[in-house]
Amino acid sequence: MTLKEMIEQSDNIVFFGGAGVSTESGIPDFRSETGIYNTIKRYQRSPEEILSHSFFMAHPDIFYDFYKSTMLYLDAKPNKAHLALAKLEAMGKLKAIVTQNIDGLHQLAGSKRVYELHGTVHRNYCMRCHEAYDTEYILKAEGVPRCEKCGGIVKPDVVLYEEGLNEMTITASLNAIRKADVLIIGGTSLNVYPAAGFIQYYSGNKLVLINKSETPYDRKADLLVHDSIGDVLGAVVDD
Structure with missing residues (x-):
């Protein structure tokens, strides 16, 4: 058939x-020869490590530098x-x-x-008060995005390594x-x-x-x- x-x-x-x-x-995909995991070398760490929950909590500045430059393709159709x-x-x-x-x-x-x-890059939330933010807010933030209401770190609603x-x-x-x-x-x-x-x-x-x-x-x-x-x-x- x-x-x-x-x-x-x-x-x-x-x-x-x-x-x-x-x-x-x-x-780009992740694991092919031209994928993200094989083409991003400048961080001296594997993408799997950077995109892990523990790394996000310990180094949100490096995480967001990688995330904003590598994971967001808002012009894609x-x-x-x-x-x-x-x-x-x-x-x-x-x-x-x-x-x-x-x-x-x-x-x-x-x-x-x-x-x-x-999850999705189009939802983001404050880890402290759960206020919601769009992706534009993430992109425009200098360094680590912070909640306007309480100052907490804003996290993308994507499932990181180590998360269920x-x-x-x-x-x-x-x-x-x-x-x-x-x-x-x-x-x-x-x-x-x-x-x-x-x-x-x-x-x-x-x-x-x-x-x-x-x-x-x-x-x-x-x-x-x-x-x-x-x-x-x-x-x-x-x-």
């Missing part, structure tokens, strides 16, 4: 995506993959997007039900995957846990895996496509 046929015959599709969905919008998924949701076929990305491009494309496993995923987001994501007729996985190496383990909750027979490189789950896919996620979804949905 082709991807187009699966989509045409289903009204209960769930999409699970990773960094590869956004690379076509100009946002949704690509063909984001737009195709939003269109499928509007058609009543796609029930949920489960994403490991923090860029908010799915919502910008028009998607409504998006479960952000790793949001339980409500996990539950909603697993429920969607468990109930899905078609599960489309795209733009992810499926090497990052616990998120990669989520697909084990899918018990259907229409597991679609779209990724440019091989993944540990290729053999389990009912349909395997090694190609651009934007090209594949764009062609099928717009056809």
